Amino acid sequence: MSPRSGDTCRLEADTADLDPPFAALDVEALRANAADLVRRAAGTPIRVLSKSVRCRAVLREVLAVDGFARILAYTLPEALWLAAEFPDVVVGYPTADRAALRLLGGRVHLGPRRSPAHTTDQARDLARAVLGRHGFRLVGLMSYEGQIAGLGDAVPGNPVRRAALRAMQRASAAELAERRATVVTAVGALAPLEFVNGGGTGSVERTAAEPAVTEVAAGSGLYGPTLFDHYRAFQPRPAALFALPVVRVPAPGIVTVLGGGWVASGPAGRDRLPVPVAPPGLRGEGRAFL
DSSP states (O other): OOOOOOHHHHHHTTTTTTTTSEEEOOHHHHHHHHHHHHHHTTTOOOEEHHHHHHOHHHHHHHHHHHHEEEESSHHHHHHHHHHTSOOOOOOOOOOOOOOHHHTTTTTOOOOBBBBGGHHHHHHHHHHHHHHTTTTOOOOEOOOOOHHTTOSOOOOOOOHHHHHHHHHHHHHHHHHHHHHHHHHHHHHHTSOOOOOEEOOOGGGHHHHOOOOOOOOEEEHHHHHOOGGGGGOOOOOOOOOOOEEEEEEEEETTTTESSSOOOOSSSSOOOOOGGGOBBBBBBGGGGGGOOO
């Protein structure tokens, strides 16, 4: 989705003295997106995905909004850095960083990750393994339904494929809710759980509606990349833009820019790439907002 014409004009004016490449953040759009995520979560706290934000100042801004609480970090070194300021940081991905592990020492809290991918027995066995390790505590469960959160249900093109995708997501959401609740009950019988995290920007409503879930995760929806142009449930405003210098015009209507924008998180694909939005046609200009 392109920025509104007034937003583009304001960005051009505000950055007129800067030479690209540079990034621009539309704070008004960021705040509107944050408010919409809170609306969609309907009272369920949102844990911010720092991998999608990548800016400590933005994390401060968002976490000051009622409805947002805590951080889901990408790497252990990043989590340790953020924990110096923010009180509740969970690492959502595996790590092999020896220096960070030494720094963390024995203060690690570990929980079964992506429990819906396991049967209840497997999740219970993993929980027992965590509880049996010296210096470890089991404090939470995480899961991510990428087949729902990461796939737009209104993508232009083949209507049969679109209908099949929507049917798959409905069936998957129903099955996942039942399976996740079963896993939470089984693991919770072994250790008191402080949180059950699930979802992503694309599935906030569905995930937040599950009684077993205590918090949802979201990050990309704060910036509103073009990935979310084709979701029926919500339409975020573009908040993060990138100005790149045009260094060559090989033919009318074609320009070569130096560098690239910010690829949305998730599997590599054209739907994750930034798209040019200004100036229209990219002709005769020295910068292009993406």
